[in-house]
Amino acid sequence: MNLYIDTSLVDWSRAQFALTAMYHWLFVPLTLGLGVIMGIMETIYFVKKDDFWKRVTQFWMKLFAVNFAVGVATGLILEFEFGTNWSNYSWIVGDIFGAPLAIEGIVAFFMESTFIAVMYFGWNKVSRSFHLASTWLTTLGATISAWWILVANAWMQHPVGMEFNPETVRHEMTSFLSVAFSPTAVVKFVHTVSSGWMTGAIFVIGVSCWYLVRGRSLRFAKASLAVGTAFGLLSCAFVMLSGDFSGVSVAKTQPMKLASFEGLYDGSEHAPFTVAGPIKIPNMLTLLATHKFTAFVPGINDLINGGYPLPDGTTALSAEEKMERGRQAVANFSAFREALREGLTAEAAMARGELQELMPYFGYGKIQDKAELVPPVPLLFWSFRVMVGLGGFFVLLILALLYLQLKDQILRFPLLLKVAFWTIPLVYVCSQAGWICAEVGRQPWAIQDLLPVSAAVSSLQSSSVKLTFFLFLAIFTLLLIAEIRIMCRVVKKGPEESEN
Amino acid sequence: MITYSFLQQYWWFLISLLAGLLVFLLFVQGGQSLIYVLGPSEERRRLLIHSLGRKWELTFTTLVTFGGAFFAAFPLFYSTSFGGAYWLWMLLLLSFVVQAVSYEFQSKLGNVLGSRGYRMLLLLNGFFAPFLLGVTVATFFHGAAFTVSKDNFADLAQPVVSAWASPYHGLEALVNPWNLMLGFGVFFLVRVLGSLYFMNNIEDQVLESRCSVKLVGDFVLFLLFFLTFFVHLLLTEGFVVGNDGVVGTERYKYLHNFLALPWVAAVFLLGVVGMLYGSVHTILSKSYRKGIWPAGAGTVLTVLALMLTAGYHSTPYYPSTADAQSSLTIANSSSSFFTLKVMSIVSLLIPFVVAYIAYCWHAMDRESLTLNELKGERSSD
Structure with missing residues (x-):
């Protein structure tokens, strides 16, 4: 080894x-x-x-x-x-x-x-x-x-x-x-x-x-x-x-990422959107995430413990169950490789069939502790807010500048002009925060559900x-x-x- | 009939062609290594840098595309070699990273390192890029120390398929003298091409006479290193894949490859003749200034033929000195049939890309660069 x-x-x-x-x-x-x-x-x-x-x-x-x-x-x-x-x-x-x-x-x-x-x-x-x-x-x-x-x-x-x-x-x-x-x-x-x-x-x-x-x-x-x-x-x-x-x-595709953006531990059918601290907009997260007024948005605990209803009517598996299936998939993979080496065609075909069935969980077979499946929540929570907050600020700034240009009043607001200049670094902060959301939010996966970063390195x-x-x-x-x-x-x- | 095997051969051909184009385009690096040797004064050094500054991105893009194409067509090479010969590739890449900014930054105020600092970086890239690429290509013949075990993927503690057997992660290639021969061979080749390019692209008597002198020395050294490498290659023992798929060794393997693939040998000879004609004719003639074209085309053909002989005719193109059975062949390291089909359709765009590049540079290089043009641009800067 x-x-x-x-x-x-x-x-x-x-x-x-x-x-x-x-x-x-x-x-x-x-x-x-x-x-x-x-x-x-x-x-x-x-x-x-x-x-x-x-x-x-x-x-x-x-x-x-x-x-x-x-x-x-x-x-x-x-x-x-x-x-x-x-x-x-x-x-x-x-x-x-x-x-x-x-x-x-x-x-x-x-x-x-x-x-x-x-x-x-x-x-x-x-x-x-x-x-x-x-x-x-x-x-x-x-x-x-x-x-x-x-x-x-x-x-x-x-x-x-x-x-x-x-x-x-x-x-x-x-x-x-x-x-x-x-x-x-x-x-x-x-x-x-x-x-x-x-x-x-x-x-x-x-x-x-x-x-x-x-x-x-x-x-x-x-x-x-x-x-x-x-x-x-x-x-x-x-x-x-x-x-x-x-x-x-x-x-739809990365519910753990979404739950981490929101710091949402326990999901609900009317999930609120947290602006910051105790300030929440009722039902907003459900609406943003599903474009529906009533739909279950799972939280981090739901995703780990499973048991909540999925959109297709089935019940979600727990992380432990997925990891167990993953380990079985890895075992089937090993069995297939061994049968192939020894020229046992029937055994190889059987192991391959079983592997294909469990393939969606293969990556989970490489996860050793279910805690690994939760990305760093505070970093994501605040990166998401920085991204969205600054984005909103840019819209207001641009609208204000456009209005003043149309009225030919732009030179009368030097403070606004200075703010606009100092917004340059902020736009970089905003887009870096966006990528932190996208990439850190995918952890521990290099490829979502298929390959954890620990199995992807050189x-x-x-x-x-x-x-x-x-x-x-x-x-x-x-x-x-x-x-x-x-x-x-x-x-x-x-x-x-x-x-x- | 388009078979899997045909597409694997086709993609090895394209990779080889890209390698040939890349080595030709390294004339930029060759030129960089000559900036201080050829430029007697600041304004002439600027002229040289300006001339190269218009072309460096083509070389750079070819390198990136070469990497991307290797990844898409032969991912096992990409994962094994890049992840294993880590330091060899990292040094090579770093030399290109510093090159990418140097042309733009070297003439600008506030550039931190000063004009001379960036030119030193160009010199570094001018040497290390061709030398390290030559050494790397030589490992296609002399092998590298790695193992490939796909069963590892089931292992929780060590799931990595490709492992490097040397703790030096690629640097060990630098102690094989035959690898060094090709490294230096490529370095002096691109210096020859650099001089030929300057003579074609710049209209300046002083530079022209200095180029023609420098050309002779570089040409002789190129021949010395390259011929030594090549003669050794023909006489050495090479790796071969048997009909049973087992990798073994064969004496005079690459000589046998040339004999078994006469069209590859013909491409090689044609390439060598082009290279020699472009260089020697320029050295002997007082008025001939188009040597870069036959020498460049000759370089492309020579490298193409060498790469083909590394991978065709049951030859593992990346032999493993640590475990012969781990050696990479174009059959065992390629992408799936489906992916190769998709990529082959994409490759039909290549002639179109070459055509617009040629069209643009034909329009841009209609007149040679002169000191006057440079002065004109600076005054409008």
């Missing part, structure tokens, strides 16, 4: 992945959002043929380039970490999970990397229409890339379109369309990409407001603010709508992973500091030169 797989290895592997993913997600949302905003601005330039809009576009492109580079750097590690740190995961589900990553490379990354070069270096080399197309194709490439990686992530939250093959010891894809267009993937894509749009919008709004407060580059700032707020409002609508659908989806010394963790921490932090400093310089220098 190998002693490598200890909790320290699992924890450090998780920490390293979380670190990489969180850093990556500091840069990607701005790429997604600012990309669309630049596209809109260049389109205005293309239609109006006014050089002012070309200069506006070029200013935001400078910031886009700085941010894009770090996104690319952190993304590389993320892709390969599936192999380096989650080796078992890569084999057990690589048959399904590898495809979206390869398609992402072939379809999206080449589009991004080719057209971004035309976007930056091609102003005087290609026609105006070719250039405009390149700007949009760069953003489209980034968005398609998001689609495929989110398909992969959605599949981890709600695995579909596959079956376990005990001969090859892996899950194998049976329906590509089910994987690529699962409702979970669609909702996740819209929610995530529109949150990236919101990040881009808040960024442009914040920087524009900074100029307005200082009375600098007023024409530029007002024009950028107008695009930022209009696009921001649209983004908010998508974020809220998809967030609502996301709640229903989580309630066989490494935890000291190696610790070392790479700190190496990445140092490098990514350095890159982040450099990026922020460079961006601040670019913003401080301002677009004035261009405006004159």
